[in-house]
Amino acid sequence: MTLPVSLSPLLAVNATLLADVGQVAAQPRWLMAIAVAAAAVSLWLLLPKGLENRRARPIGVVLGSIALACFALAGRRLGSLGEEAVFLLVAGVAVVSATATIVTRSPVYAAIWFAMTLAGVSGVLLVLDAQFLGVATIVVYAGAILVMFLFVLMLAQPSGLASYDRVSSEPMLAAIAGAVLVGLLTVSIGRLSAPAALEGDQSVAQTEAEEAAAAPTAVAAPDQLRDDHVARLGGELFGRHLVAVEAAGVLLFVALVGAIAVVTRGEAAALAEGRPTR
Amino acid sequence: MIPSLETIAALVKIGLLVGGLMTAAAYLVLVERWMAAWVQDRKGPNRVGIPLTKIRLFGLGQPLADGLKIILKEDFTPSHVDRVLYNAAPLVILAASLAIFAAIPFGSVLPPLGIDGLPDPVPFLVAPGFSVGILWVFALSSIAVYGVLLGGWASNNKYGFLGGLRSSAQLVAYEIPLGLGLLGVVLASGSLELDVVMTQQANTGVWYAFAQPLGFIVFLVAAFAEAARLPFDLPEAEQELVGGYHTEYSGIKLLLFLVAEFLHMVTAAFLIVILFLGGWHLWGVTGSGDDITWAMALIRFGVFSAKVLAVILFFMLVRWSWPRFRFDQLMNLAWKVMLPLGIANLVIVAVVEEFRPQLVEALGSSAAGWVAILLPWGVFFAGWITAGMLTPSGTDNRPIRPNVLSDDGVFAAEHALVAGNELFTDTSVADDSVSTEAATPASGSDA
Numbered sequence: 001m002t003l004p005v006s007l008s009p010l011l012a013v014n015a016t017l018l019a020d021v022g023q024v025a026a027q028p029r030w031l032m033a034i035a036v037a038a039a040a041v042s043l044w045l046l047l048p049k050g051l052e053n054r055r056a057r058p059i060g061v062v063l064g065s066i067a068l069a070c071f072a073l074a075g076r077r078l079g080s081l082g083e084e085a086v087f088l089l090v091a092g093v094a095v096v097s098a099t100a101t102i103v104t105r106s107p108v109y110a111a112i113w114f115a116m117t118l119a120g121v122s123g124v125l126l127v128l129d130a131q132f133l134g135v136a137t138i139v140v141y142a143g144a145i146l147v148m149f150l151f152v153l154m155l156a157q158p159s160g161l162a163s164y165d166r167v168s169s170e171p172m173l174a175a176i177a178g179a180v181l182v183g184l185l186t187v188s189i190g191r192l193s194a195p196a197a198l199e200g201d202q203s204v205a206q207t208e209a210e211e212a213a214a215a216p217t218a219v220a221a222p223d224q225l226r227d228d229h230v231a232r233l234g235g236e237l238f239g240r241h242l243v244a245v246e247a248a249g250v251l252l253f254v255a256l257v258g259a260i261a262v263v264t265r266g267e268a269a270a271l272a273e274g275r276p277t278r
Numbered sequence: 279m280i281p282s283l284e285t286i287a288a289l290v291k292i293g294l295l296v297g298g299l300m301t302a303a304a305y306l307v308l309v310e311r312w313m314a315a316w317v318q319d320r321k322g323p324n325r326v327g328i329p330l331t332k333i334r335l336f337g338l339g340q341p342l343a344d345g346l347k348i349i350l351k352e353d354f355t356p357s358h359v360d361r362v363l364y365n366a367a368p369l370v371i372l373a374a375s376l377a378i379f380a381a382i383p384f385g386s387v388l389p390p391l392g393i394d395g396l397p398d399p400v401p402f403l404v405a406p407g408f409s410v411g412i413l414w415v416f417a418l419s420s421i422a423v424y425g426v427l428l429g430g431w432a433s434n435n436k437y438g439f440l441g442g443l444r445s446s447a448q449l450v451a452y453e454i455p456l457g458l459g460l461l462g463v464v465l466a467s468g469s470l471e472l473d474v475v476m477t478q479q480a481n482t483g484v485w486y487a488f489a490q491p492l493g494f495i496v497f498l499v500a501a502f503a504e505a506a507r508l509p510f511d512l513p514e515a516e517q518e519l520v521g522g523y524h525t526e527y528s529g530i531k532l533l534l535f536l537v538a539e540f541l542h543m544v545t546a547a548f549l550i551v552i553l554f555l556g557g558w559h560l561w562g563v564t565g566s567g568d569d570i571t572w573a574m575a576l577i578r579f580g581v582f583s584a585k586v587l588a589v590i591l592f593f594m595l596v597r598w599s600w601p602r603f604r605f606d607q608l609m610n611l612a613w614k615v616m617l618p619l620g621i622a623n624l625v626i627v628a629v630v631e632e633f634r635p636q637l638v639e640a641l642g643s644s645a646a647g648w649v650a651i652l653l654p655w656g657v658f659f660a661g662w663i664t665a666g667m668l669t670p671s672g673t674d675n676r677p678i679r680p681n682v683l684s685d686d687g688v689f690a691a692e693h694a695l696v697a698g699n700e701l702f703t704d705t706s707v708a709d710d711s712v713s714t715e716a717a718t719p720a721s722g723s724d725a
Binding site: 115135 | 363408409410413416421423424431446450
C-alpha cells in the first residue's frame, strides 16, 4: 500500500523523462545520481509521516527544487528554445503536482493535484506531438475517472479515510525504493534508446559520444508528426491489436453488468428483508 | 526572438475570437432577456441607451450597465469557504470554456493573401491541422466539470454542494450520448478535425442532420444537458437551489461563472452547426471549394454566424417553453433513451458507410445517396416509436416504493395501490420485486 503511493511522483518524473526517450544520459551520470538522491531525501522530508520536524517541509522543498533542476539539466535538449521552455514547464507541473498529491493530507486536494499531474503529463505528450495520447489522457483520466473519485471523496467526510489508509507509514523506505526505481529505469531506458547499447559493455564515454552522434537521426522521423497519425494509430489498434482491444471491451462490459447485478440483488434482498433500500 | 508570422496570425485570431465571444456573450444576455419578455408578453429591457443622454436605442446599452453593475459589486468571500478552491473554481471553468475554441472553426477560409510565411489559404481556426480537434473539445468540456464541482464543494454550503453533485452526475452521464452522437459524424466523415467535417458536408451537400437524424437528436439533447440549459438546469435550479453551485459567489467571480455558462451554450451551438448543420455551407449560395473571393469568404462567415445565432435563439426559446426535469427523469432519459438511440444511430451509420461502395456500384451514385439518407430516417422513426412505447406517457410524483418500515398490512395495502398504477411502467425491476411481495406479504418478513 505504501509503496505505490509514494512512487507516483517519481513515476511522473519518469514518465516525463521517458516521454522523450533518449533524453537522459547525455550528461554526466553523477548529475542523475544527485537528482535521485535529492529527490529521495526531499520526499522523505515532505511525506506526512516523514521527519516530524518544523523545518522538514522547507528543507524538503529546497531539496526537491534541487532534484528538479538536476533532472532538467541531465536531460538532453529539445529542438528550439520555446519548445524546451514549454516542455520544462509542463514537466515541472507534472512532477510538482505528483509530489503534492502524496504529500497533502486532504483527500480532495490530493485529487485536485492528481488532476494537475494529468494535465502536466498531457502537456508533455502534446509538446512531443503525441496529440491523441495527450488529449485522451485528459478525456479518460481527468474527465471521467477522477471526477468520479472527487464525487465520492466529497460525499465522504471531509477528513475521509483514517490516517493509516491515506499516508505512507514507511516514508523512508518508500522514498528510497521509489528513487532507486526511477534512477534505474531512466538510466537503463536511456541506454536502450542509444543504438550503441545493443553491443553490450562499452565505455560510458564512447556510448555518450555515439549517442550524441546518433541524436539527430534518432529525432528525425517520428511517426507522430505525420498528418494521418491518428488514423494510423486507429489502424494499428484495430488491426494488429484487435483481439486485445476487443477482450478489454468485453471485460469492461462484464464488469459493468456485474456491478449492476450486485446493486440490484442487494436492493432486492433488502426489500425482501424489509430493510429500507434507498 | 521574433515570433513567426504564423504565431502572429494565431494571436490575432485569438484576440478576435475572445473579444468577439465576450461581446457576443454580453449581448446574448440582452437577447435572452428580450426573448423572455417576448415569450411572457412583456416589454423587457428597452430603456438603457447612450449614457448621459435620453437616447434609448431599444435598450442596447443594457449589457454595459449590467456589466458595470456586477463588476462594481462587492466581491464578498464568506468566512466558511475553502479559500483556495473557492477562488480557483471560476478561473478553471472560464479557462476551460475559452480554451475549447482553439479547435473550433468560426468560418471558412480567407482568400490567398500571398504573404510569405503564412500558409494559404488562412483558415478561420486558431489551431489549424490539430488532428484531434473533436477530442480536444470533448476533453475541455469535461474539465469544465471541475469548476462546477469545486465551486460547489468549496462554498461549504448545502445548496452549492447539491448543485455541484447534481451537476457532476448530469455532465458525466450526458457525456456518453454526446460522444455517441459525435461518433456517428466522425465515422461518416473519417476525420477528427472540425473544419474537415464542415468541408465534407459542403462537398457532398448533405448535412449530417439529414444523413443522421437520430444522431442529431441525441447530440442536441446531450448538448442541452452539457450546457446545463433548461430543461436540464438542475445544477442551478433557482427555485430549488437558489443558484446551485454559485450560490455563495458574488461580484466578478459570479460574473466569471455566468460568462462560462454562456460560453458553454455558445460552444454547443457552434458544435451543432459544425457537426450537423453544414457549418458555413448553404446550397446555391456558398459554393464548396477552397479557392474563393473576399466576398465569398464574407458570405460564408455570415452564413455560419447566422446559423450559430439561430441555434442560440432556439436554445433560448426552449428555455421558456419547457419545465425542468426531475433528477430521476434526467437519468432515465440519459441511460434508458439516449444511450440506446445513440448506439442505434452508430450501428446504422456504420452499416451505411460500410456498404456505400457496393450501393454506389449497384444503384448508381445518386440513388445510393438517397438510400444512404432514407435508411437512417427509417431507423430514426423506428427508434422514436420504440422509445415512445417503452417509456411512460406520464409521470407520478408519489413515492415509487411503499414505506417498507411499516407493518405488513399497511405495506400490502400501499402496494396494491402502487402496483395497480398504470403509470409505473418504467420501474420494472422495482415493481416486479414489489408485486411478488404484495401477493405474499408473509414471505417477505420470513426472508
